[in-house]
Amino acid sequence: MAANSLIFAATSSILAKPMIKIQSFATPSLGFSSVLAPRVCSHKFPVLTVAAAASSAVQVEAESPALKPAKVLPFRVGHGFDLHRLEPGYPLIIGGIDIPFEKGCEAHSDGDVLLHCVVDAILGALGLPDIGQIFPDNDPKWKGAPSSVFIKEAVRLMHEAGYELGNLDATLILQRPKLSPHKETIRTNLSLLLGADPSVVNLKAKTHEKVDSLGENRSIAAHTVVLLMRK
Known part of the structure; x- marks a missing residue:
């Protein structure tokens, strides 16, 4: 019974670890976070690291570029x-x-x-x-x-x-x-x-x-x- 309790406790400890790790980082070219970088944790379960935005709502500022003359093409x-x-x-x-x-x-x-x-x-x-x-x-x-x-x-x-x-x-x-x-x-x-x-x-x-x-x-x-x- 004691051995079974130890096995159960160890298994629960592993399964209790989060399968998705939230990690934020900036991507200068986009102005907001990127997504889905695959990685493997030490407990050898495959995990996806999701790069999230710093805030719960990601807002992309829409820029309206000024009208430019049409490019000269052949x-x-x-x-x-x-x-x-x-x-x-x-x-x-x-x-x-x-x-x-x-x-x-x-x-x-x-x-x-x-x-x-x-x-x-x-x-x-x-x-x-x-x-x-x-x-x-x-x-x-x-x-x-x-x-x-x-x-x-x-x-x-x-x-x-x-x-x-x-x-x-x-x-x-x-x-x-x-x-x-x-x-x-x-x-x-x-x-x-x-x-x-x-x-x-x-x-x-x-x-x-x-x-x-x-x-x-x-x-x-x-x-x-x-x-x-x-x-």
Whole structure:
């Protein structure tokens, strides 16, 4: 019985030792403590040493760095996306071309989903704010404005930054109308607005397989990717 008591007491002593050791230390690069440093204690049980912060609540001060000019790179890539609701009583303008249809894009300007998307792609590549910040839809002067105004400004900013269009790939998503008869006209006009050779401007059109608002012909959307190259 005495031997059993001694064994029990020794075992209890070992198990009573904390399996997690809390240890605080500063990490200058982060400003708060790091975590999970593996170690083995003398009693040969594997233990994780957790590096905890000095206080119970770790607060990381969020710094808002000042806006800096975009870095000069040999090339820059941008992506643009836009979507508009289709409603009766509005013209359907795509790439600056008036497309005959019973619905059009409800928007503050002319609702040209393709040009808006292209503008956002160029601004994104330049590291600039999106089209809604530069041409806000609560500004009366843009009410009904042709989107060619927006794209000309985006092109001006592109050249001012020392870049030119490498190539552009755009995808329109709408159920109706079919754009096959209009695609070449749209692509030609988009090339003119961009001041680019038509060979570097690509345009695709897809349906949405009758899924959600796009497939139900309640909206129209576009995606654009641009490559800008240093002059």
